[in-house]
Amino acid sequence: MSISSLLMAIVLAAIPLTLILAAVPAGLQTRRFAFNDDQRWHVAWRAVQLIAVLTLSAIALALLFPAAERHWLSDHPLRLTLLLLLSVMALVVVKFSRRYLAADPGFGRYLRWLLLTLAAVALVFISNHLLLFVLGWIAISLALHQLLMFYPDRPRAALAAHKKFLLARLAETSLLVAFYLLWQQHGTANIDTILSAYQTPAALSLSEQVAAVLIALTALIKCAQLPVHGWLIQVVEAPTPVSALLHAGVINLGGFLLILFAPLFLQVAAAQWLVLVVAGLTTVLAALIMTTRISVKVRLAWSTSAQMGLMLIECALGLVELALLHLLAHSAYKAWAFLSSGSAVQQHVQQSLLISPPPAARHWLLALWPAVALVTAAWWLSALLHPAAQPFSGWLLLALALTAWLTYSIRDGVWLRPLLLAGALALAYSVLKTLMMPLTGDLTALLRPGVFSAADLWAGALFLLLFALWWLLRWRPEWPPVQRLSVALFAGLYLDEWFTRITLRLWPARLPVRANPKHKPQHSAGQHDASAVAVTCHDNKEQLL
Helix, strand or coil: CCHHHHHHHHHHHHHHHHHHHHHHHHHCECCCCECCHHHHHHHHHHHHHHHHHHHHHHHHHHHHCCCCCCCCECCCHHHHHHHHHHHHHHHHHHHHHHHHHCCCCCHHHHHHHHHHHHHHHHHHHHECEHHHHHHHHHHHHHHHHHHHCCCCCCHHHHHHHHHHHHHHHHHHHHHHHHHHHHHHHHCCCEHHHHHHCCCCCCCCCHHHHHHHHHHHHHHHHHCCCCCCCHHHHHHHHCCHHHHHHHHHHHCCHHHHHHHHCHHHHCCCHHHHHHHHHHHHHHHHHHHHHHCCCCCHHHHHHHHHHHHHHHHHHHHHCCCHHHHHHHHHHHHHHHHHHHHCHHHHHHHHHHHHCCCCCCCCHHHHHHHHHHHHHHHHHHHHHHHHHCCCCCCHHHHHHHHHHHHHHHHHHHHCCCCHHHHHHHHHHHHHHHHHHHHCHHHHCCCCCCCCCCCCCHHHHHHHHHHHHHHHHHHHHHHCCCCHHHHHHHHHHHCHHHHHHHHHHHHHHHCCCCCCCCCCCCCCCCCCHHHHHHHHHHHHHHHHHCCCC
16 A cells, blocks of 8 residues: 555544544543533534544545555545535534534533534445445444434434334345345455446346345435435424434435445446336425425425435436535535524515415416526537436426526516526536536446436426426415315325334334323323324424424
């Protein structure tokens, strides 16, 4: 091993180790060593500042001395990019936590598990060994479970943590079996060595195809796709910084898994269609259900489920570079959205008081032409920058989004500024997507779905369905079929109720019962199951934060 490779390994290993060491005084409280909340926070703050410096140092080393050999840890540009994202999120969340939870008696316990969660995520990002990757993956779930149970007396939090715990074990089992099959096939646990075998189309064995399907299943579970989404909706009971970390960093790990193993995933049609069907339906349903919610944090949770579905669709369509861009943008947005959710309530109330007349047909037609023109120009620029054929459905979604946005501006008589902004968005879509390609690697030689392929047509049909149903729910709510659809969406299609019943039937949980002077708490298993389902149903009747 060269000196530069050894130095890179030391810098990368120091990142999770720093967070683990900082977690010790954060939760330590003995007679000899007693730390107050301010001291605990300063230790955590210095630790996340140090990992930011270490991350920048790793990036500088990678630019100056490209590593020729990687063993247990990897300095691949994709991993360093996500490590930089994690460092920024850690700085933001830890700084916000001081003001949000400093007076809480469990502040030290919160900081300890927060730092351990960040350390586990960092370990997954830099792991180049299958065993190390799985250990980090499991550690994330175990540490996050403690954060989700920060308020153990809340029934919704306990129910969400219980379902999340069981689903995490299922995802870990699926990932372990997939990694075992890959290790058995290649005779090595080095991830880069395994992925190098799939850089060109190859005849895959049955075990390799099964491994790809299991990796896709793991990503679907991790990204809270329907019908295993309920825990993500109920987990808003956790402190806001925990929600920000979960939605901005942890929930994206399913997308990272598919992006990392894209050379294998894109060569197995069964794995692609599993993602296309499950994630596609989740995108449509979760986006529509989100429109029926009034709680800010619950709307954001449904939005995350829909956005994760869209990111997984992009992976299945071969748009891995777009999925990476989506991951980065979603993380930044969701961190900001959750940490500013308090002010979002006032904005929502102000917007609800405004009288908004529906756009006329001419407004839609006037908005359609510039949207199509901008998307056509963006497609031409993208083809110029990267001549490989790209699925049509991605451009269709961009055209629909720009049309819907421009329609409201045209209705209000505003033209120039929205058009300029729409042009900037279309330009950014093409340029940034192209800039992500060096991070994900050149996958054009693989069996990617082509233009107007079955996968492309399926995704395009889902986007058109989403746009049509959104328009009906927004502007034709008085129609009887739309009213019935709205009621079903308000109930979340009862998917989580059924999943909760099945989960508690297979693995019962004793949920906490809030103190009530008028009623004595009941402890029978059947009553706990019923209360759990009642808690789930309460998600459909949440009040404004």
